[in-house]
Structures are given as C-alpha cells and as structure tokens.
Amino acid sequence: MAGPVLELRNLSREIPRQTGDPFVVFKNINLTVRDGEFVSIVGPSGCGKTTLLRVINGLLPPSSGQIFVDSREFKETDSELLMGFVFQGASLLPWRTSLKNILLGLEGQRKNPKEAQEIARRYLELVGLSGFENHYPHELSGGMQQRVNLARALAVEPKILLMDEPFAALDAQTRTFMQLELLRIWSRAKKTVIFVTHMISEAILLSDRVVVFSHRPGQIRSEFAVPFTRPRDMDIKSDKRFVELENTVWKQIEEEVKLTGGFAQM
Amino acid sequence: MKGVRRFGSILCGLLVWQIIAAKINDTSLIVSPWVVVAKGYEMLFQTAELYPHLYASSWIFFYGFLLAIILGVPLGFIMALSPLVRDYVNPWMTMLYTTPRIAFAPVILLWFGISGGSKVAIVFLGCIFPILINSYYGMRAVNREFVELARSFRLSRWALFFKILLPASVPFILAGVRLSIGRGLTGVAIAEWFGATEGLGYMIFFAGQTLNIPTLFVGVATFALLGILAFEIIRKIEDYAVPWRKRLQAE
Numbered sequence: 001m002a003g004p005v006l007e008l009r010n011l012s013r014e015i016p017r018q019t020g021d022p023f024v025v026f027k028n029i030n031l032t033v034r035d036g037e038f039v040s041i042v043g044p045s046g047c048g049k050t051t052l053l054r055v056i057n058g059l060l061p062p063s064s065g066q067i068f069v070d071s072r073e074f075k076e077t078d079s080e081l082l083m084g085f086v087f088q089g090a091s092l093l094p095w096r097t098s099l100k101n102i103l104l105g106l107e108g109q110r111k112n113p114k115e116a117q118e119i120a121r122r123y124l125e126l127v128g129l130s131g132f133e134n135h136y137p138h139e140l141s142g143g144m145q146q147r148v149n150l151a152r153a154l155a156v157e158p159k160i161l162l163m164d165e166p167f168a169a170l171d172a173q174t175r176t177f178m179q180l181e182l183l184r185i186w187s188r189a190k191k192t193v194i195f196v197t198h199m200i201s202e203a204i205l206l207s208d209r210v211v212v213f214s215h216r217p218g219q220i221r222s223e224f225a226v227p228f229t230r231p232r233d234m235d236i237k238s239d240k241r242f243v244e245l246e247n248t249v250w251k252q253i254e255e256e257v258k259l260t261g262g263f264a265q266m
Numbered sequence: 267m268k269g270v271r272r273f274g275s276i277l278c279g280l281l282v283w284q285i286i287a288a289k290i291n292d293t294s295l296i297v298s299p300w301v302v303v304a305k306g307y308e309m310l311f312q313t314a315e316l317y318p319h320l321y322a323s324s325w326i327f328f329y330g331f332l333l334a335i336i337l338g339v340p341l342g343f344i345m346a347l348s349p350l351v352r353d354y355v356n357p358w359m360t361m362l363y364t365t366p367r368i369a370f371a372p373v374i375l376l377w378f379g380i381s382g383g384s385k386v387a388i389v390f391l392g393c394i395f396p397i398l399i400n401s402y403y404g405m406r407a408v409n410r411e412f413v414e415l416a417r418s419f420r421l422s423r424w425a426l427f428f429k430i431l432l433p434a435s436v437p438f439i440l441a442g443v444r445l446s447i448g449r450g451l452t453g454v455a456i457a458e459w460f461g462a463t464e465g466l467g468y469m470i471f472f473a474g475q476t477l478n479i480p481t482l483f484v485g486v487a488t489f490a491l492l493g494i495l496a497f498e499i500i501r502k503i504e505d506y507a508v509p510w511r512k513r514l515q516a517e
Contacts, residue, residue, distance in 0.1 A: 059414055078420075085418040091411040094510040095433045104429065105419040136510050156419065 043213025330389025342401025400442025
C-alpha cells in the first residue's frame with residue numbers, strides 16, 4: 001500500500017471578528033490521504049468544506065495546524081506547484097481558447113512551448129474534447145467547459161487534484177454523464193483526488209472513501225470506505241450496499257442540519 | 267435590417283431639418299441640409315478650404331487622444347494596484363474630472379501660449395479621465411476567481427498581471443477610449459475657439475461671427491463625421507480584441 005501523499009494535522013481556520021469570539025470555519029481536521037486515493041468530503045451547507053479545500057491549496061492560510069505533502073510541510077507561500085484546483089464555476093479565461101486555457105498552468109511551469117502544447121493536447125483528448133482546441137469558452141456547453149477546467153488542472157500533473165463541487169452548476173443529466181466521465185478519466189490519470197460535494201450518491205459513486213463533515217464549525221464526523229471495486233458504472237447505484245451507505249450518510253447529515261436549526265435555516 | 271433602420275432614421279432627421287428650414291425661411295439662421303451638402307462639396311473639392319482646418323483639428327485631436335491613452339491606462343492600472351497611489355491621486359482626479367474643462371482653457375492658453383501644445387493639452391484633459399477611470403475600474407473588477415486561479419497555479423505576479431489582469435481589463439479600457447472620443451472633440455472645439463487661426467473650431471467660431479451659416483454647419487457636420495469615424499475605428503478594434511463578449515455599453 002502506498003504511503004500518505006497528503007496529511008492534515010489539526011488544521012483549523014478561524015476568522016477574527018471585531019467583537020467577540022472568532023468565527024470558526026472548521027477546526028481540528030486530521031486527514032490522511034493515500035497516494036492515488038479518491039476521497040470525497042460531504043456535509044451540510046456552510047460546514048467549511050470548500051474553505052478546507054482552499055486552505056489545502058494554499059489560497060487561504062490556516063489559523064493553526066499543518067499540511068504535509070509527501071511528508072514535507074506545505075505552506076501557502078510555497079511556489080512549487082503540487083496541486084491542481086478544479087473550481088466550481090469553470091473559471092475559464094474568456095479570451096483564451098480551450099487549448100490556451102489548458103496552457104495557462106503550464107506557462108507558469110517554464111516548460112518549452114512545443115512540449116506544453118503537446119501536453120495540453122493530450123489532456124484535451126483525455127477529457128474527450130479533441131477538435132475543440134480553438135473554441136472559446138462561450139462556444140462550449142457547461143459540461144464541455146468543466147471538461148476543459150478538469151484538463152487544465154490535470155495538465156500541470158499535480159500530485160493532488162482538488163475538486164470543489166465541479167458539477168454543481170450542471171443539469172442533472174450532464175452531471176451524471178460527467179460523473180461517469182470523471183471515473184473514466186481518473187482511472188487513466190491515477191491522481192490523488194479530494195472531491196467536495198453536497199451530493200452523497202456522487203461521493204459514493206466516485207470515491208474510495210467518503211468523509212462526512214459536521215455542521216459549522218466543520219469537523220470530521222465520520223468516514224466510510226466505499227466497498228466497490230473499480231472500474232465502476234451506474235449499476236452500483238442500485239446495489240443494496242450503495243443504497244444503505246447513502247442512507248447512513250444522509251441520516252448523519254440530516255442530524256447535523258437539525259443541530260443548526262433545521263432545514264429552514266438552509 | 268439594422269442598416270435600413272439607421273439609414274431611415276438619418277433620412278427622417280434630414281427631412282425634419284429641411285421642413286424646419288423651409289418654415290423659418292431665413293438663411294441667416296438656418297439653411298437646408300442640401301445647402302450644407304453643397305457648401306461642403308464646394309469646400310472640399312472646389313476651394314479646398316476645408317482641408318487645412320480638418321488637418322489642424324485632426325492632428326490636435328490625435329495627439330491629445332494618444333497622449334491620454336499612453337498616460338491614462340498605466341496610471342489607472344497603478345491606481346488599481348497600489349492603494350497608496352490611489353489615496354494620493356484620487357482627490358486630484360475627482361477635482362479635475364468634475365471641473366469644467368472650459369474653465370481651464372484660458373489658463374492653459376496663458377501657460378502654453380496659442381501654440382499646438384496648449385490645444386493638445388486641452389484635448390488631453392478631456393480624454394484622459396474616461397480612459398483613466400475605466401482602466402482603474404477594469405482592473406479592480408477582474409473576476410476574483412481568475413486571480414485565485416493564477417494563485418492556485420502559482421503564477422508569478424508578472425504572469426498574474428499580463429495573463430489575467432491586463433486581458434481582463436481590455437474591454438473596460440476600450441469602452442473608456444470610446445467614451446473619450448466625444449470629450450476629446452469637445453476639447454478641440456474649445457481649444458480652437460480661444461485664439462486660433464485654423465482648425466474646425468476656429469472655422470465654426472469665425473463663421474458664426476460673420477453669419478456664414480452654411481460654413482458653420484459644414485464645420486459642425488465635419489466634427490460629427492470625425493467623431494463617427496473615430497468611434498467606428500475603436501469599435502473595429504473592440505471586435506478584434508474582445509471577440510468573446512458583447513461590447514460594454516458606454517455609460
């Protein structure tokens with residue numbers, strides 16, 4: 001078994017307030033992720049899961065605690081590119097074609113342009129968009145935009161891929177299709193993935209492990225290993241174990257939501 | 267369809283003008299559009315007296331306008347990126363922006379003389395503010411997610427500027443440039459009213475003093491055509507530089 005590629009130790013983030021106690025977004029997060037593992041984080045809205053992803057990526061500093069990547073401590077000021085971030089909105093640069101959007105990350109890596117082009121093309125092909133190199137984002141559908149977004153994050157060959165509800169803005173059909181696509185792409189790219197979602201079935205379908213967050217301040221409430229081998233397809237969704245796991249996770253989230261004042265508060 | 271409507275609109279306007287001119291029937295106040303067209307034709311192709319004025323005004327406009335772009339865009343960027351500079355420059359900018367430029371004209375003429383320099387300075391003063399302000403807001407309005415994206419990819423500050431902030435600001439800058447055309451032309455007219463011996467503004471002023479109504483209208487029409495021409499050039503540049511979205515409306 002491969003060693004941990006990512007380790008979070010007592011990670012907390014709080015925002016100081018002018019008066020009173022600081023606003024605690026999440027606290028005491030301890031999480032170890034193996035190389036090549038696909039871990040999903042689910043939890044009630046506003047539990048800090050997206051903020052956690054941002055802290056892991058170094059977009060925000062933690063208030064306390066440490067992040068280790070390959071047993072080396074990672075700080076938000078580090079310039080080395082270790083992680084790819086797939087944003088919720090596709091956040092594609094509208095003035096760049098899909099190929100040039102994918103090239104953005106590679107340009108920061110001081111790769112030679114020809115090599116970078118080849119890599120970008122390879123990842124565009126991987127996400128199934130060969131032939132769309134010269135299309136601008138506004139000429140692509142939402143699903144296609146997310147594919148480019150994914151290719152852009154993968155193209156820099158990060159150790160860890162962080163995905164922040166990447167399919168949340170898609171319609172239900174496209175979303176299901178993109179989940180299957182992600183399964184296929186992941187099986188080929190073999191990346192360590194931290195995937196934040198509020199959709200439990202999505203988390204189970206995609207992951208090796210599902211981490212359930214408590215209500216804010218977010219803490220890890222429980223973890224579940226997903227008992228399905230790969231490759232997977234949609235059929236596992238009707239498997240008894242899948243449905244049971246989905247129910248168990250749902251009950252926990254429901255409890256967390258009730259603790260914050262119920263659904264009316266959402 | 268759009269073209270037909272526009273053409274129709276202009277035709278209707280000319281017709282209304284014609285009717286009013288015929289009703290008033292006093293060529294010392296207003297002449298019919300056809301007289302203006304005939305006069306323009308004469309000044310262009312027979313006496314050729316329009317050219318020196320057109321030439322003088324065009325250059326003044328061009329230099330003032332260009333100088334405003336060259337200085338306004340970087341200054342707007344610096345203000346957007348440095349709170350320190352912003353705090354120092356802002357009060358001056360607001361003051362200069364809100365003061366009517368015509369109030370500055372005599373002072374500038376006093377300082378720079380009746381040379382081309384003072385005229386360019388007046389045009390410059392008219393053009394710079396829309397450009398500066400739009401460059402400033404353009405850079406401040408850049409989607410936060412794009413900035414996070416750059417941060418996530420560990421791009422350098424240099425790359426953040428040239429690959430994200432600058433291209434994202436281009437539509438705003440061009441909208442500001444478009445806005446400044448009208449203000450720049452107003453500057454030309456003002457500059458040439460105060461002590462000039464040539465230029466469209468001088469021509470209009472002189473024609474007004476001597477009750478030469480056809481020439482006066484030719485001058486006004488030439489200004490309008492100059493504005494339209496400059497506007498269309500900027501639009502073409504926008505189509506080329508910002509193909510990914512509709513033009514920002516000039517506001």
